[in-house]
Each structure stands twice: as C-alpha cells, then as structure tokens.
Amino acid sequence: MPALSALEERLLPAYRNFPRGRFVSLILVRKTESEAVFRTEGAGEDLSREFVRAGLEDQAVVQRVVITKRKQTAVERRTGRELLRTHGLLYAKEPKAKDAKAEECALNRNNACERCLDCMIYGYAVGGGGAQKSRVLTDDAFSLLPAGAVTGRRTGNALYDNSTMRDPVSGDASQAIYEDPYVRPETHFLEIETLKDVTIGELLYVLGNVLRSTRYGAVSSRQGRVRNRLAALVYSDCELFSNLELTQAVHDQLRAGGAEPEHPLPDDAVLAAVASAVAALLPRVVSAAPTVVDAAGCEAITATVGCLYRDGARVGALLRAVEQAYAVNGSEASSGRAEVLRLLRQAEQEAE
Ligand SMILES: [Zn+2]
Structure with missing residues (x-):
C-alpha cells in the first residue's frame, strides 16, 4: 500500500492559519559517512556532549555527542531554499523605505518574504511585522553510542607549498599544529522531526529536504558527510516522545541480547x-490511534520521493501547487491539493 497517498487524510487538506493538532513524525537515523564535527561554538571548541542515562532501563550514566537542533534544520532549510531559488519561488518583500531596493527572501537577513514554502513551513519572524511559527518541531539529536566509542582526536600540522613544516620564505618552523576532536564515520544519531498541521505537499517538501541533505556540522565542504534514513513515520494528534527517550529505548533494545553494543553498529540492527x-x-503516548509506517513502508516513501525529485519539471509543478494553498487560506477547492496528489500518485507508481 502506498504509504503517503493512502494516509493523506491524516494531514491537513489545505493550509490553515489556526492549528488543528495533526502531527506527522519523521523518525530519522542520521549516520556519519566521514569524520564530522558538531559543536555549538566556533573553531577550537570541543564537540557538543551531554551526560545522560544510557537507557530507560540501563541507568548507567554516559556521555553522548549532541547535534543541536538548529544545526540540523538549518542545513535542510538551505537545501530546500536552493530548490526554491532555482524555480523562482523565493520572493522579494516590498521595502519599507521608498528608495530601498526590494531584496529576495534570505535566511538571517531579516527580510523574510512571508510567502515562500520555507517561510511558511519553517517559520519566520519579522521585527515589527508578521510571524509564522515553525511547523517543523525539532530537538537535539544524541549519538546512540557513548562519546568515548564514537569520537577520536586528531593532531596534525598544516604544510607549506614545499610540503614541509618550514616556511619557504622565512625558513621558520610552522606554528600551525592543531588538535581536533571529531565524530567517527558510521556513528548513528537518532532524531524525530515532527511536522505539525502540514499538507501532503508540505510533507513531501520537508521529506525531500531531509533526504537530499548530506552535509552537517563544521567545515562541511571537507567533512561532515551524513546519510539520513527514514526509519519510521508516525501519524498522531500530539507529539510523540523525545529524541533522548527514543535513543535510550533503542540502547536498551540493542543491549537486550546481553552484550554491550559496539562501534560501528550495523544499520540493520539499528x-x-x-x-x-x-x-x-x-x-x-496519549494520542488517539497513532498510525505507524514501518521500515518497509519508509523504503517505499524514500523511493517515491526519489522519483518525484528526479524530474525537474515535476518538482517545479509540485512546489507551485504546494504554494498555491497559501494564497487561498482555508479554501480547499483551489488549494493545489488535487495537483499534488496527482504528482504523488504518479511517482508512487513509478517507484513500485
Ligand atoms: Zn520566504
């Protein structure tokens, strides 16, 4: 059964200004595929870590590496915004001063356009102007295994053009010796991204952003390669559990066999x-009939999103149809829903 179109009624048929309490949670496994550095401050800082209980049953205290919430969605927003920019779907807002130039919607520049998909889904706040609360709820993600098992420390030195540590001009020895902590490749992090009151089109947009984002953390042009995998998807009428609780419960499951889990963990076991x-x-969870799409269903969803995004013209049509809903707040007839569903079903068939 195609998991997305068949359960589309669990989402909103059209964008509404007032919350309805319909939730869909993307349960993600993020796995590093290269060395990665996740920290809150700039260079020279250590990795972000926290002391927490190992499991819900296992009460031992361990230190886990943390990827802060902001660092995760910021990456995915940028991925999505590249697409919107390509398709001409980021807008300029009328400037307040007469002679000022209208500037295109951009992150962190206090000129949110208030009508693109990114503004409407991930939220914006304009000083003195409008605001849209983010409908993507996130939380810090924790490494499944303790920091000691999944981190390393590398020291090295930067070489000059002549491949030595001596400055070819002055002849002085290099001072550029560095020591960097890093997260090892094949480290798993668990994260729940909860979407509140979104339409099927908006869900597809967020899924696309998650599945197409590959670089997280610091110095991401050279490291921080991450693969996101959709492990489960849950429809509900409230938020589920926290990332930490999930991480602890998974830890208990991995230990159920008796042995302490060791790095690197096989994906299948995770x-x-x-x-x-x-x-x-x-x-x-105090929710009326939560519906879970399992790992096999999530494979099908991932394949569907892949099919949908493979065709540039189709992505453009999808994004325009999703956006149409904002102009006609609440009116289902012209909300673009029919068009989104048509494109989705087409992709579902191709993915089968
Ligand atoms: Zn915008």
Missing part, C-alpha cells in the same frame, strides 16, 4: 531496534 523501541514507547 533499524530493527528503532522499530522495537517505537513499538514499546507508543503505548505511553
């Missing part, structure tokens, strides 16, 4: 543990 942990945690 995915299976996530599925069991979600099943164990869901009964504690």
Whole structure:
C-alpha cells in the first residue's frame, strides 16, 4: 500500500492559519559517512556532549555527542531554499523605505518574504511585522553510542607549498599544529522531526529536504558527510516522545541480547531496534490511534520521493501547487491539493 497517498487524510487538506493538532513524525537515523564535527561554538571548541542515562532501563550514566537542533534544520532549510531559488519561488518583500531596493527572501537577513514554502513551513519572524511559527518541531539529536566509542582526536600540522613544516620564505618552523576532536564515520544519531498541521505537499517538501541533505556540522565542504534514513513515520494528534527517550529505548533494545553494543553498529540492527523501541514507547503516548509506517513502508516513501525529485519539471509543478494553498487560506477547492496528489500518485507508481 502506498504509504503517503493512502494516509493523506491524516494531514491537513489545505493550509490553515489556526492549528488543528495533526502531527506527522519523521523518525530519522542520521549516520556519519566521514569524520564530522558538531559543536555549538566556533573553531577550537570541543564537540557538543551531554551526560545522560544510557537507557530507560540501563541507568548507567554516559556521555553522548549532541547535534543541536538548529544545526540540523538549518542545513535542510538551505537545501530546500536552493530548490526554491532555482524555480523562482523565493520572493522579494516590498521595502519599507521608498528608495530601498526590494531584496529576495534570505535566511538571517531579516527580510523574510512571508510567502515562500520555507517561510511558511519553517517559520519566520519579522521585527515589527508578521510571524509564522515553525511547523517543523525539532530537538537535539544524541549519538546512540557513548562519546568515548564514537569520537577520536586528531593532531596534525598544516604544510607549506614545499610540503614541509618550514616556511619557504622565512625558513621558520610552522606554528600551525592543531588538535581536533571529531565524530567517527558510521556513528548513528537518532532524531524525530515532527511536522505539525502540514499538507501532503508540505510533507513531501520537508521529506525531500531531509533526504537530499548530506552535509552537517563544521567545515562541511571537507567533512561532515551524513546519510539520513527514514526509519519510521508516525501519524498522531500530539507529539510523540523525545529524541533522548527514543535513543535510550533503542540502547536498551540493542543491549537486550546481553552484550554491550559496539562501534560501528550495523544499520540493520539499528533499524530493527528503532522499530522495537517505537513499538514499546507508543503505548505511553496519549494520542488517539497513532498510525505507524514501518521500515518497509519508509523504503517505499524514500523511493517515491526519489522519483518525484528526479524530474525537474515535476518538482517545479509540485512546489507551485504546494504554494498555491497559501494564497487561498482555508479554501480547499483551489488549494493545489488535487495537483499534488496527482504528482504523488504518479511517482508512487513509478517507484513500485
Ligand atoms: Zn520566504
């Protein structure tokens, strides 16, 4: 059963200004595929880490590496905005001063256009003007294994043009010796991205951003390669559990066999543990009939999104149809929903 179009009724049919309490949670496994550095401050800072309980049952205290919430969505927003820019779907806002030039919607420049997909989904706040609360709820993500197992420290020195540590002009020895902590390749992080009151088109846009983002953390042109995998997707009428709770429950599942889990963990073991942990945690969530799309369903969703995004013209049509809903707040007839569903079903068939 195609997991997206078949469950589309669990989402909003059209964008509304007032919240309705419809949630869809993307349960993600982020795996580093190269060395990576996640820190809150600039260069020279250590990796972000926190002391927490290892599991819900296992009460040992461990230190875990943290990817802060902002660092995750910022990457995905930029991925999405590149696409919007390509298709001419970022707008300029009328400037307040008469002689000022209208500037295109940009991040962190206090000139949100208030009508593009990014502004409407991830939110914006304009000083003295309008605001849209983000409908993508996130939280810090924790490494599944303790920091000691998944981090290393590298020292090195920067060489000159002549491949030595001596300055070819002055003959002085290089001072550029550095020591950098890093997260090892094949480290798993768990993250739940919760989308609140989104339409099917908006869900497709966010999924595209998540699945197409590959670089996280510092110095991302040379490291920080991450693969995002959709492990489960849950429809509900409230938020589920926290990233930390999920991470702890998965830790307990991995330890159920008796042995301490070791780095690097096989993906299959992580995915299976996530599925069991979600099943164990869901009964504690006070929600009317949450619906879970399992790992196999998520594979199909990933393939569908892949098909959808492979065709540039189709992506453009999709994005325009999603955006149409903002102009006709609440009116379902001209909300672009029919067009989004048509494109989605087409991609679902191709992905089968
Ligand atoms: Zn905008």
